[in-house]
């Protein structure tokens with residue numbers, strides 16, 4: 197789904213820059229005490245360890261701040277986001293800059309989240325209350341950091357693999373096809389909206 201989005205986006209922006217992080221192949225370091233406390237201290241007082249750790253955070257933060265649009269793949273792992281994505285968030289969420297101020301630094305940036313999951317947590321399903329991907333990302337990236345979040349939710353992706361879910365394969369296929377179509381349409385719409393804003 198993220199590939200479909202990227203392809204559609206690049207067709208509109210052949211000259212544009214895409215910064216791609218494969219957080220599984222190249223994980224962002226988990227936040228350290230030095231990286232955390234550096235965010236609350238005057239940079240002039242940083243220890244060498246704080247300065248190095250903080251510089252890594254600032255690089256990721258600047259990428260986010262400079263992005264015209266953000267695309268995040270957020271598969272559900274045990275009801276929540278993968279730890280690799282959480283590590284990225286812990287780096288870029290910085291009190292007084294990306295959150296906790298009247299105008300957070302990436303406020304208003306459109307962010308599309310592909311939130312795939314093996315089951316379904318849609319309203320009215322038995323596991324509705326266990327959905328901690330959309331709810332969590334909305335809280336931290338949407339409400340706290342001010343990004344304009346939109347979700348694409350391919351669900352029941354385990355249906356073709358889990359015999360106990362075989363009845364759900366048609367629903368999985370419908371969800372997959374809709375998510376693919378949504379990814380392409382949303383990327384094009386977003387590219388057009390940003391182009392007309394810039395004009």
Ligand SMILES: Cc1cc2nc3c(=O)[nH]c(=O)nc-3n(C[C@H](O)[C@H](O)[C@H](O)COP(=O)(O)O)c2cc1C
Pocket residue numbers: 269271272273274275276312313314315316353354
């Ligand atoms: C460690 C792990 C935990 C998972 N936990 C859940 C879960 O709690 N609920 C769920 O619906 N699917 C769960 N899944 C299934 C994935 O969400 C599903 O396979 C999803 O489609 C993976 O994303 P992708 O298709 O974008 O790679 C889990 C998968 C893994 C690897």
